[in-house]
Amino acid sequence: MADSLPLKHIPFPDSDDGLIEKTVSSELLHEGKFLTLKRDTVELPDGKYATREFVVHPGAVMILPLFDDGRVLMERQYRYPVGKVLLEYPAGKLDPNESELTCAKRELQEETGYTAREWFFLTRIHPVISYSTEFIDLYLARGLTEGERKLDDGEFLDTFIADRAQIFEWIRSGDISDVKTIVGSFWLEKVMSGEWDLGDPAVE
Known part of the structure; x- marks a missing residue:
């Protein structure tokens, strides 16, 4: 039965290089009193490009x-x-x-x-x-x-x-x-x- 199968330990890879996105350009969409909205173009791990819209928060x-x-x-x-x-x-x-x-x-x-x-x-x-x-x-x-x-x-x-x-x-x-x-x-x-x-x- 599935419940009796042992759990496998899956280690993390030695490197995150296959996941990291690199910033190509950054555009400021809005700068408010509290929050800033940006749109960045990023290079994906496979070499393609995508956009990321996100809020910059002070913490x-x-x-x-x-x-x-x-x-x-x-x-x-x-x-x-x-x-x-x-x-x-x-x-x-x-x-x-x-x-x-x-x-x-x-x-x-x-x-x-x-x-x-x-x-x-x-x-x-x-x-x-x-x-x-x-x-x-x-x-x-x-x-x-x-x-x-x-x-x-x-x-x-x-x-x-x-x-x-x-x-x-x-x-x-x-x-x-x-x-x-x-x-x-x-x-x-x-x-x-x-x-x-x-x-x-x-x-x-």
């Missing part, structure tokens, strides 16, 4: 603010492109010449008022690899101290505290559909179970 961070009792701080925010109020962890884009950890600390305080004693880098994700350069660095924040938040002009969001069981029920039901929040929640579960080690705190 972003997301924070998992963890309380001592195991609950986490979350947000409700209206996201115009999808026309819905979404449940998310605090997050925001990098300012010019800003480090990812500095951005994480700034966004947590601005959006929620909280500061943290310890910060841990979890991972970097690429949420829309088909048409954007965007990356999001995920951080865990511990030792939270409440303070006054400082929202940007035109920024409206609610904060609330949730337990992990409720978060995973929202993921299962589709009430949480934000990909970075889903990925972060599974990371948090691995960390809290002890299966994945946090490592040393992040420092600047």
Whole structure:
């Protein structure tokens, strides 16, 4: 039976040369306050040419603010492109010449008022690899101290505290559909179970 067949380990090739596309030319289609749209002509591995339209994004961070009792701080925010109020962890884009950890600390305080004693880098994700350069660095924040938040002009969001069981029920039901929040929640579960080690705190 198929279920009894052993799984084969398929190693990666020694080189990526048969996959890489080379930029031939680049055209700026739109440059906005936040995003830039480009169209590049590329040479494919077989020597043919194709076009790639994509968004240039400055990068972003997301924070998992963890309380001592195991609950986490979350947000409700209206996201115009999808026309819905979404449940998310605090997050925001990098300012010019800003480090990812500095951005994480700034966004947590601005959006929620909280500061943290310890910060841990979890991972970097690429949420829309088909048409954007965007990356999001995920951080865990511990030792939270409440303070006054400082929202940007035109920024409206609610904060609330949730337990992990409720978060995973929202993921299962589709009430949480934000990909970075889903990925972060599974990371948090691995960390809290002890299966994945946090490592040393992040420092600047």
